[in-house]
Amino acid sequence: MAEILLQGSGINKSFGARGARRQVLFDVDVDVRAGECLAVIGGSGSGKTTLTRILLGLETADSGVVEYRGHNIAEGRQGLRMLREESGLVFQDPFSSLDPRWRVGSSVAEPLKLRRKKLPSAAVKQRVAEVLGLVGLDSATLGSRYPIDLSGGQAQRVAIARAIVAKPKVVLADEALSAIDVAVRVQILDAFAAIRRADPDMALIMVSHDLGVVRHIADRILVLHEGRVEESGPTARLLAHSQSAYTRRLIEAASL
Amino acid sequence: MATLRVTLRVILRSMWRRAGGRYSLIVLGLWVLVSLVSLVWTPYSLLATDGFHVWSKPSAAHPLGTDGVGADVLSWLMAGSRTNLIIAALSVIVAAAFGLLLVAAMVSRHGALSAVSVVLVDALISVPTVLVALILCVPFGASAAVIVAACGFAYGLNLARILRPSAMLAARSAYVQSALHSGMPAARVFLTHIVPNTLPVLVVQLSMSAGTSILAEAGLTYLGIGVGAGVPSWGHSLATSVKFVGIYPLTVLWPGLVVTAVVVALNLLGDALRDAADPLANPALRGGQDER
Numbered sequence: 001m002a003e004i005l006l007q008g009s010g011i012n013k014s015f016g017a018r019g020a021r022r023q024v025l026f027d028v029d030v031d032v033r034a035g036e037c038l039a040v041i042g043g044s045g046s047g048k049t050t051l052t053r054i055l056l057g058l059e060t061a062d063s064g065v066v067e068y069r070g071h072n073i074a075e076g077r078q079g080l081r082m083l084r085e086e087s088g089l090v091f092q093d094p095f096s097s098l099d100p101r102w103r104v105g106s107s108v109a110e111p112l113k114l115r116r117k118k119l120p121s122a123a124v125k126q127r128v129a130e131v132l133g134l135v136g137l138d139s140a141t142l143g144s145r146y147p148i149d150l151s152g153g154q155a156q157r158v159a160i161a162r163a164i165v166a167k168p169k170v171v172l173a174d175e176a177l178s179a180i181d182v183a184v185r186v187q188i189l190d191a192f193a194a195i196r197r198a199d200p201d202m203a204l205i206m207v208s209h210d211l212g213v214v215r216h217i218a219d220r221i222l223v224l225h226e227g228r229v230e231e232s233g234p235t236a237r238l239l240a241h242s243q244s245a246y247t248r249r250l251i252e253a254a255s256l
Numbered sequence: 257m258a259t260l261r262v263t264l265r266v267i268l269r270s271m272w273r274r275a276g277g278r279y280s281l282i283v284l285g286l287w288v289l290v291s292l293v294s295l296v297w298t299p300y301s302l303l304a305t306d307g308f309h310v311w312s313k314p315s316a317a318h319p320l321g322t323d324g325v326g327a328d329v330l331s332w333l334m335a336g337s338r339t340n341l342i343i344a345a346l347s348v349i350v351a352a353a354f355g356l357l358l359v360a361a362m363v364s365r366h367g368a369l370s371a372v373s374v375v376l377v378d379a380l381i382s383v384p385t386v387l388v389a390l391i392l393c394v395p396f397g398a399s400a401a402v403i404v405a406a407c408g409f410a411y412g413l414n415l416a417r418i419l420r421p422s423a424m425l426a427a428r429s430a431y432v433q434s435a436l437h438s439g440m441p442a443a444r445v446f447l448t449h450i451v452p453n454t455l456p457v458l459v460v461q462l463s464m465s466a467g468t469s470i471l472a473e474a475g476l477t478y479l480g481i482g483v484g485a486g487v488p489s490w491g492h493s494l495a496t497s498v499k500f501v502g503i504y505p506l507t508v509l510w511p512g513l514v515v516t517a518v519v520v521a522l523n524l525l526g527d528a529l530r531d532a533a534d535p536l537a538n539p540a541l542r543g544g545q546d547e548r
Binding site for chain 1: 429430431433434435437438439440449452453455534535536542
């Protein structure tokens with residue numbers, strides 16, 4: 001069995017002012033192992049984005065514990081620093097995840113420069129070209145462009161390259177395919193497949209409301225419904241023998 | 257360095273293509289040139305007066321005429337240009353530093369700091385620049401430094417209020433979240449991601465502040481709380497001649513024309529620079545090489 005990288009236990013989270021608080025997560029348990037792709041699936045408001053943001057230290061849980069490689073990631077702990085140094089993020093809107101006034105090459109290089117401060121600039125350039133190549137983009141052509149000159153698919157692939165440039169151990173892709181044209185989704189899925197092949201130990205957490213787009217890439221699926229874990233298991237088993245009516249509805253909606 | 261030169265050339269060329277940009281570059285270029293020349297040469301010494309030729313009309317000896325004590329108007333305007341250049345430049349620097357500091361506090365992730373700074377800016381913005389200058393005059397006396405401090409304070413508050421929406425938009429963006437997640441210190445995120453994304457508003461606001469500081473200098477000097485007596489400035493030239501506008505209107509016309517020409521140029525500079533220096537607005541700038 002591969003090492004457990006991220007583990008969340010008994011996670012609860014509420015939003016809103018006192019008196020009008022709404023709980024969005026109820027005692028959620030989740031783990032992510034090295035090298036696996038975990039898809040977190042659920043409808044709008046199911047809590048999937050909140051859960052993954054808590055797992056990556058972008059939000060704090062009201063109660064419960066999140067551990068990264070055995071270290072608690074609560075604010076100020078060593079675990080959070082380790083997690084930030086060893087994780088990458090891909091957001092839903094590719095254009096809002098790239099600074100519009102930074103060239104593509106600079107945006108992709110940023111996490112690498114921050115995490116490997118002593119890396120010579122030639123090595124940074126080489127790594128940027130390597131990761132852009134990995135997601136099917138040419139660094140020589142696109143490296144000096146601004147995001148405004150990219151298509152949605154190109155911008156999302158740049159965002160993926162940026163997330164993996166510093167060789168993270170875990171990557172979170174939050175609805176990374178939702179804002180992408182259906183015709184371009186295949187390119188993005190291919191890019192995710194390529195980065196997993198390039199680093200087989202890297203864990204990938206894909207958040208999506210659509211089972212159809214993650215079934216080809218996810219090893220395991222966790223279904224969230226109204227803040228609770230509805231069902232989880234290996235992709236093939238869950239798709240073929242789902243125990244939950246809600247999951248079956250999601251499967252039907254995805255026309256699988 | 258070579259890339260920076262190319263970028264500067266592209267920006268200047270783009271500005272030159274617009275009528276407003278061309279006008280502002282010419283007028284501001286002349287302003288800087290005259291200020292530099294006045295350091296080493298003016299047609300007459302500022303102390304030179306000629307009691308036999310007061311209120312004289314423009315002539316070969318005095319191209320813009322003389323004032324009530326027979327001093328050469330052109331020499332005083334030339335010398336005044338450097339005072340106004342320094343006041344405008346320093347006011348903009350103080351306003352930018354103070355304003356950006358306030359913006360940093362207003363978009364801070366610390367809720368209390370953000371809330372307090374928003375209320376503070378809203379409260380202080382109601383204090384008129386003249387009042388600030390008057391208050392500063394009490395302990396420090398009338399001087400160019402008081403004008404700079406009063407203008408920098410007032411324009412910094414304005415800047416902060418106007419920049420806040422675009423700064424908030426950038427601060428809440430996914431690219432800022434990614435940069436923070438990657439371990440970039442908050443101050444560096446502010447300077448490299450947030451400030452550049454407010455640049456279109458920042459540039460226009462600062463150029464207008466420079467123009468307004470010239471008007472403020474004239475107004476404050478007229479009120480007696482501007483530059484000290486004997487210090488050449490356009491405001492000083494206006495203040496000393498405006499009382500005699502009925503006797504010799506030209507003596508008011510020259511400094512008035514210079515102030516108007518420069519303030520218009522500064523206002524147009526902001527628009528031209530915004531369109532020329534922003535890679536999102538200027539496609540010519542997006543054709544260059546990676547420079548970061």
